[in-house]
Amino acid sequence: MKLGLINSAWAQAGRETSFGIRKTKEIGFDSIDIFADPLDLGREERKQIKADCDQAGLPIISVACVALGLIDFNPSVQRFHLDRVRAYLEMAREFEAKNLLLVLGEYVWQREVIPPAEQWATGVANVQALGEYAADLGLEIALELEPFHLSLLNDVESMSRFLTDVDQPAVKANLDISHLVLAQQSATLVERLRGQVAHVHISDCDGKVHGDLPPGRGVVDFAPYLEAIKNLGIDDLTISVELEYSPQPEAIVEWVAEAYQTTAALMRNAGLRS
Secondary structure, three states: EEEEEEEEHOOOOOOOHHHHHHHHHOOOOEEEEEOOOOOOOHHHHHHHHHHHHHHOOOOOEEEEOOOOOHHHHOOHHHHHHHHHHHHHHHHHOOOOOOOOEOOEOOOOHHHHHHHHHHHHHHHHHHHHHHHHHHHHOOEEEEEOOOOOOOOOOOOOHHHHHHHHOOOOEEEEEEEEEHHHHHOOOOOHHHHHHHHOOEEEEEEEOOOOOOOOEEEOOOOOOHHHHHHHHHOOOOOOOOOEOOOOOOOOOOHHHHHHHHHHHHHHHHHHHHOOOO
16 A cells, blocks of 8 residues: 655645655655645646656645535535535646545534534535546545544444435545544444545544644554555555644654654554555
């Protein structure tokens, strides 16, 4: 399996995109995921990202997109975000990526004003439409499981049910090991998503609060999850390290290098990396 890095680690430390791409390769990663909004990027900036990745020999595996408005109750907001996610998908195709990592967000007003089933149905309909668009572009959508109480997709059961309702082969799940731990989802539950996993994120946490730390700095027992992922038998799967908001931005290179070293060791021990 490939070992990748989401480039937001560099951006949140104030380092420019080209620097992050170059350092990602120098540290040893096989691939990179890009967290950038096509509505904020000009065509030349997009071309430069792809050129920098090509020059570094880093394939872009995934493009990350947070589109909370897909489950908004206002039709105008939904339409905007449908168009915005289509733009993300078009950028992902330009980057020759494999998938779009999509975050749907949370139920509003503590599920007390709008019936939860209505918000769920809105999400299903919009993701169905986007899944068809992704399939036409030769891409997949990987839905993020978030470990927050009001998240639409916050455990394996809700993810499985949502994928069943969407019923679009191009729409699959992203497995985030830290999120599974925070949501108290055991590694044995991964099997329930067999045939429906497009991408994997890896990071550590304290077991209580979302952290996205380098593996080894928290309490996550990675071995059972990596074994479960291995048992899915997915060819050409990528595990991408997700690091957010380093406490020492000036030492971001060391932070990322540590995450690479510990993750590579975990993958080797699991038989996922030579």
